[in-house]
Structure formats: C-alpha cells, structure tokens
Amino acid sequence: MFSKKKRAVAAAALAVAVGLPLAGNAVAGPHDVPGTAGAKTLTDTPEAARPAFYEPPASIPSTPGTIIRSEPAPLLLDPFDLSSSVVTATRIMYSSTDAHGTPIAVTGTVFVPKTSYVGASQRPLISYAPGTQGMGDSCAPSRQMESFFEYEGIGVGRAVARGYAVGITDFQGLGTPGSHTYMAREPQGRATLDMARAAKNLQGSGLDNKTPIGLMGYSQGGGAAAAAAELAPSYAPELNIKGSAIGAPPADLAKVGANIDGTTYSLFALFATLGVATTEHVDPKPFLNAQGLELASKVESACVFDLFSYANLDSSKYTTSGKKLSELLDEEPFKSAIAEQRIGKRKPNAPVQINHSLGDDVIPYAVGKQLASDWCDKGTRVSFNAGVTPTHVGGFLPHVEKSMLFFEARFAGLNQASSCWRL
Structure with missing residues (x-):
C-alpha cells in the first residue's frame, strides 16, 4: 500500500506533466x-503535416x-521523465467506428x-472525454500535452490522484x-467507449473485463460522455x-x-456547424458566400485558444442568404442534422x-436540467447539481471535484441520491 502523501505526489507530478484477439481488418472505403x-477536410482545406504516429494505416481493425500502435507519451512539462516513477503515460492509436459504422482510427x-x-474495488478506469480543443490537428489533447498547455x-x-487509470x-x-x-453525438460517444476498450487492451495496463469504469467529461466532453452513457447498452x-x-x-x-451566435463564443458555433455537417454529410458551401468560405477554411485549423480572434462575429455577413448562422441551423438541411445530435432520447x-452552473454563459443551464429530466423519465437514477460559480469556465473546477466524490461512491458500490423527484 502507498501513503496518501505518495499518491498526492503522483497527482502533482501528473498535473505538471500533462500541461498544466484481433478480428479481421476493414479497408477504408472510397469516400473520405x-x-x-x-x-x-470538409472545406478541402489542406491540413498541416502531422507526426507519423497520427497517420492511420490503410487497413483499420x-x-x-483494438490497439493499432502505441508509444510512451511525450509530455511538455516533463522533459526529464520525472513522472514515470509515479505514472505510466502511453499515447495510443486505436480503432473505433464513425456514426455510420465505418472503422476509423482515433x-x-x-x-x-x-x-x-x-478503494473498495480493483483499480477503476475513467474514460475521459475532453472539452473543446478546436478543429485543427494540433489541437488534439495528446498533442497539446506534448507541445502546449492542456x-x-x-x-x-485529480482522477489519477485517487489511483484511477485514465484514458x-x-x-x-x-x-x-x-x-x-x-459535437457529433455518435462518433464522440463511440470514441469515448472505445477508449475504455483500448485501455483494457493496452499491454501492461493491468485493466481487464472486470475493471470498474466511469465516463467523465465537461462541455463538449460532457456531451460526449452523455452520448457514451446512452450508447453503452447497445454499442x-x-x-x-x-x-x-x-x-x-x-x-x-x-x-x-442560438445562445452563442454572435457572442464571445462565436467560434464554438462555427466548430459545431462544420463538425455536424461532416458527420451528417451536409455540404455547407452553397450556404456560404466568399467571405464565409474563407472563414470556414480558417476555422478548420483553429484551436480553442483562438477564441477571441473570432469573437462577436456577425454571422449574417458570411452567408449567401444574409441569415445568421443560428437561423440557418433552424432550416433544412441543417435542422435535421442538428436534431440528430440531441441527447436524452435513450x-x-x-x-x-449532471453538474451545471446556473450562470453558464455558453451552454444554458436549462439544457442540462432538461437532459436530467429526460433521463429521469426513462427510469435513470440521476443526481443533478446546480452550481453557483458564474460562467461556463467557472463551472469546470466544481464539476471535477463533484465528479471525484461521485465516482468514489459508485466504485464502492454506493448509490447517490436521486434528484428526479424535484425535476
């Protein structure tokens, strides 16, 4: 057994380090x-050269x-490999499927x-769905950990501090x-579930089919974890x-x-439009004028840290109809594509x-509360916590702390109190 002090050291080291049987193979089809x-890319914008590790093989399991390849994870703030004494960090490429069942590499x-x-169980695993990173390949969490703050x-x-494995x-x-x-429901949920499978399959991880698993995420990651929770029974x-x-x-x-169009968070709305259009095979080009096409091309390589460069955009200046982006999303073909991403139907x-701040300025509090109500109606045990810390960013840390308490109880076999009676 290790002392609480040693576990705390492990957690601190990691926090610094991260930034602050095989079935037959399937060959990718002729479509992109x-x-x-x-x-x-959706806009045909050429992507910057990526490290060889991130190039998928021609044939995907x-x-x-399934683990396609793995290597020790290089961490920006740990150039002398000091964290290796307390945690093993491995970068992996694994197989998943897109929304239509096509094998992909993630x-x-x-x-x-x-x-x-x-704890009371064997070592648990948290399949951790990250919040908004951006659209560009360099924004990927595994690359941010190597070259920038994540x-x-x-x-x-915090999860590793409790002795949990994390993917x-x-x-x-x-x-x-x-x-x-x-923001595409199925591919995000599937990638989150398949990360749990991959972590168990990773040689030396010590995880197996009995490993207790938790799903966790905030913002984009909250949507992905929620989608994964719904997909798990069938997928x-x-x-x-x-x-x-x-x-x-x-x-x-x-x-x-509708809440973020034309605000500080305009970039997130642009990300979602391109991401959902990619999944649902909607061509956005006929709806964008020359300025809009140029904007979309730039957004393809943007990261969350570019947020203020796109703040308060008047989206009507970039569409052929002169309508705002939020108005276009309420019309076909975007309306059906957006509706397909709705979470709470399963x-x-x-x-x-579910943790959601009353003062969230990005994702309305009412959206999180409605999800809780939808799941309650289906017989799910839901604990809904209304936070008082203002803003979307402000709600992140309280979510992390509440999540740790929730998981400790769940892995110990305890049930949390249900909030369904008051929703």
Whole structure:
C-alpha cells in the first residue's frame, strides 16, 4: 500500500506533466472518412503535416478498441521523465467506428498510476472525454500535452490522484486526417467507449473485463460522455460501467447555437456547424458566400485558444442568404442534422451525475436540467447539481471535484441520491 502523501505526489507530478484477439481488418472505403488514410477536410482545406504516429494505416481493425500502435507519451512539462516513477503515460492509436459504422482510427493517451488503488474495488478506469480543443490537428489533447498547455490535465490529474487509470480520447478527426466531428453525438460517444476498450487492451495496463469504469467529461466532453452513457447498452454492453459524471452537457445544439451566435463564443458555433455537417454529410458551401468560405477554411485549423480572434462575429455577413448562422441551423438541411445530435432520447445503463452552473454563459443551464429530466423519465437514477460559480469556465473546477466524490461512491458500490423527484 502507498501513503496518501505518495499518491498526492503522483497527482502533482501528473498535473505538471500533462500541461498544466484481433478480428479481421476493414479497408477504408472510397469516400473520405475522418480518421482514415488520406481523408480530406470538409472545406478541402489542406491540413498541416502531422507526426507519423497520427497517420492511420490503410487497413483499420474492424474490432473497436483494438490497439493499432502505441508509444510512451511525450509530455511538455516533463522533459526529464520525472513522472514515470509515479505514472505510466502511453499515447495510443486505436480503432473505433464513425456514426455510420465505418472503422476509423482515433488517438489518445492512457495514464496508469504506479501507486496502488486503495478503494473498495480493483483499480477503476475513467474514460475521459475532453472539452473543446478546436478543429485543427494540433489541437488534439495528446498533442497539446506534448507541445502546449492542456487544461484537461486538471481533471486527469485529480482522477489519477485517487489511483484511477485514465484514458483521454482525441475524438474522430482530431489529430488524424479529415475534419474533426465536433459535437457529433455518435462518433464522440463511440470514441469515448472505445477508449475504455483500448485501455483494457493496452499491454501492461493491468485493466481487464472486470475493471470498474466511469465516463467523465465537461462541455463538449460532457456531451460526449452523455452520448457514451446512452450508447453503452447497445454499442458496448460488455463494459463494466458504474456511472457517468457529466458537466454542462450541450444536449440540445439548437439552443446552444442560438445562445452563442454572435457572442464571445462565436467560434464554438462555427466548430459545431462544420463538425455536424461532416458527420451528417451536409455540404455547407452553397450556404456560404466568399467571405464565409474563407472563414470556414480558417476555422478548420483553429484551436480553442483562438477564441477571441473570432469573437462577436456577425454571422449574417458570411452567408449567401444574409441569415445568421443560428437561423440557418433552424432550416433544412441543417435542422435535421442538428436534431440528430440531441441527447436524452435513450436510457443510460448506469447512474449519472449532471453538474451545471446556473450562470453558464455558453451552454444554458436549462439544457442540462432538461437532459436530467429526460433521463429521469426513462427510469435513470440521476443526481443533478446546480452550481453557483458564474460562467461556463467557472463551472469546470466544481464539476471535477463533484465528479471525484461521485465516482468514489459508485466504485464502492454506493448509490447517490436521486434528484428526479424535484425535476
């Protein structure tokens, strides 16, 4: 057994380090699918050269969760490999499927503490869905950890501090060829579930089919974790999921889009338009004028840190009709594509916790509360926590802390109190 002090040292080291049987193979089809060899972006914008690790093979294993390749994860703030004494960090490429069932390659990072887990179960695994990173390949969490600050290191570090293994996905098309399917329900949920499968399949991880699993994410990651929770019963029923901790989930993109169009967070609306259009095969070009096409091309390589460069855009200046982006999203073909991303129509297979700040300025509080109500109506045990910390960013840290308490109880076999009676 290791002392609490040693576990705390492990957590601190990681927080600094991260930034602050094989089935038959399936060959990518003739159409461009993000996460397959040679895939192009939605806008045909050439992508910057990527490290060889991120280039998918011509033939992708058809069994989701298969490890395609792995290597020690290089971490920006750990050039002397000091964290290796307390945690093993491995960058992986694994197989998943897109929204239409096509095998794709997805990358990510797996962290396994070298300290012992002292909880009531065997060492748990958190499949961690990251919040908004951007659209460009360089924005992928596994690459940010190598070359820049990765804010999700805060949540990952807290989980590792408790002795949990953590797998954080890069999602479809983020790091690999093709457009990132930002905010697309199925590919994000599948990538999150398949990361759990891949972490179990990673040699030396010490994880197996009995490993207790939690799903966790905030913002974009909250939507991905929520989608994964819903998809798990049909897509990954073998996973031993004990619960999902979900923060500020964008469960209704129509309402989120209307809330952020023309604000500081205009870039997020642009990300979502391109990401959903990629997944649902909607060609945005006929709806964009010359300025709009140029804007979309730039957004393809933008990261979250470019937020203020696109703040307060008047989106009507970039459309052929002169309508705002939020208005276009309420018309076909975008309306049906956006509706397909709605979360809350399916029942998760384990209890969930939803954390959402009353003062969230990006994803309306009412959206998170509605998701909780929708799941309650389907018989899910839901704990809904209304936070008082203002703004979307402000709600992140409270979500992380509440998630840790939730998981500790779930992995110990305890149930949280249900909020359904008051929703």
